Amino acid sequence: MALENPLFEFLLRQGDNALVLGHRTSEWCGVAPILEEDIALANMALDLIGQTQMWLGYAGEVEGTGRSADDLAYLRDVYDFRNLLMLEVPNGDFGRTQMRQFLFDAFQVPWLTRLQDSRDTRIAEIAAKCVKEALYHLERSSQTVIALGDGTEDSNARMAEALTFLWPYSGEMFVDDATDQAMADAGVALLPSELRGPWLETVKAVAAEACLTLPDSDYAQKGGRTGFRHTEHLGHMLAVMQTLQRSYPGATW
Amino acid sequence: MTHENEWPLWEVFIRGQHGMSHRHVGSLHAADAEHAIRNARDVYTRRNEGVSIWVVEAAKITASSPSDKGPLFDPARDKVYRHPTFYDIPEEVGKM
Incomplete structure (x- = not known):
């Protein structure tokens, strides 16, 4: 099957990951367990929305039909989204939110690091900006996972539960498809599967410090980044996120 | 109100x-x-x-007591000659 516009598809995946995780993270604003974490989560959400603007802005230019980053964020429905399933499932408790952030950050850091060498200079520039934030996110999320995993009996049990819940979703990050192959052939990006090894090393090291055991399964829920099948949760999330544009189409500041 | 398992307080200093x-x-x-x-x-x-950024645990700070204010600070108040306020500082010097 010939790909219509693999670069556009690739950029949607970058942007939608940041957008969906950013929105999920923003749901903690005002309700996090303590003030300091509330502020940190809001900062992280804003970092991710900022990254979204760069990725989707470029996606709109590549598509060439005049759609802006806002159009792509607010005027698409579930089936047009290209984010990982792991990022759209509900936050769960604070521990699961941190675990998800960590599993994603452990991929984002090496991924964005390598994208800085992309033959596409715009992508290299965006990656260089995003990787600095991703490094801080990884430091924060990994230390929180360790603190909670190696914490009380209750916090350890919650982190173990979070890991069990998220693990089947984490494999989707490393499933290559035709779009990934096209990007690799063009020197735009590496194949995500190349990062499975380094990612696993990071995750193993943190899990060991956090007194957690990695689930013994390679089964991967997928369909998010290809747009084939999202979970039931993304539609509900978009209904909240896009409510203004749905209620008042074309509304601007 | 403090909780028994509350995290300690830290004072933050920024340059x-x-x-x-x-x-x-x-x-x-x-x-x-x-x-x-x-x-x-x-x-x-x-x-x-x-x-x-510097942080220090608030409990580790030793502070002067407000009731000692008189003996600690009053003796310096009427010794204006200790204050270098009689000089004009050239603008090029910048912040002192």
């Missing part, structure tokens, strides 16, 4: 630019020193306020 000294900006709760640095980064430096 705004190179060459300036660290300034007290506020306090926050954190489980340990590294955590306090990360929280301080998020709470106090997101508008590019700082190039360096």
